[in-house]
Amino acid sequence: xxxxxxxxxxxxxxxxxxxxxxxxxxxxxxxxxxxxxxxxxxxxxxxxxxxxxxxxxxxxxxxxxxxxxxxxxxxxxxxxxxxxxxxxxxxxx
Amino acid sequence: xxxxxxxxxxxxxxxxxxxxxxxxxxxxxxxxxxxxxxxxxxxxxxxxxxxxxxxxxxxxxxxxxxxxxxxxxxxxxxxxxxxxxxxxxxxxx
Numbered sequence: 358x359x360x361x362x363x364x365x366x367x368x369x370x371x372x373x374x375x376x377x378x379x380x381x382x383x384x385x386x387x388x389x390x391x392x393x394x395x396x397x398x399x400x401x402x403x404x405x406x407x408x409x410x411x412x413x414x415x416x417x418x419x420x421x422x423x424x425x426x427x428x429x430x431x432x433x434x435x436x437x438x439x440x441x442x443x444x445x446x447x448x449x450x
Numbered sequence: 451x452x453x454x455x456x457x458x459x460x461x462x463x464x465x466x467x468x469x470x471x472x473x474x475x476x477x478x479x480x481x482x483x484x485x486x487x488x489x490x491x492x493x494x495x496x497x498x499x500x501x502x503x504x505x506x507x508x509x510x511x512x513x514x515x516x517x518x519x520x521x522x523x524x525x526x527x528x529x530x531x532x533x534x535x536x537x538x539x540x541x542x543x
Contacts, residue, residue, distance in 0.1 A: 404497055
């Protein structure tokens with residue numbers, strides 16, 4: 358089934374789904390700064406726009422553009438800066 | 451702003467957004483057969499899964515996988531068969 362999720366007062370919204378036994382979501386982030394926490398490990402892929410990300414344990418920020426991916430371990434948190442509204446895919450690993 | 455859209459009794463849902471003056475949406479289609487109508491021309495990109503599509507004026511169906519795109523003219527309709535839950539990006543051209 359599809360599930361609409363809202364985070365940060367609706368500034369980030371996503372549609373959660375399951376496909377061939379894999380859980381994933383597609384979502385959109387409005388411009389802003391966010392801190393996300395992970396339960397399980399996940400892979401984020403930028404679909405349209407760009408995300409500037411500070412991964413757990415990293416000092417530097419890195420910008421990911423459409424088509425780029427990064428992975429986040431489970432039970433961790435990461436920071437995201439969004440300067441343009443950006444669509445993403447999140448695969449739960 | 452973000453806008454949640456539901457089609458076909460919620461079997462297809464999307465999040466509409468605008469980024470740098472371009473309108474787009476990301477969405478998810480549950481398995482099924484759908485006929486979509488376009489107002490303006492659009493480009494569909496498969497984000498995860500696969501869409502089997504009969505474009506307007508075409509006789510044959512073609513399957514598009516993650517990363518593949520196809521364009522649909524405005525004021526037209528196209529048919530989609532979805533055998534696994536599939537995420538897509540729609541850019542309004």
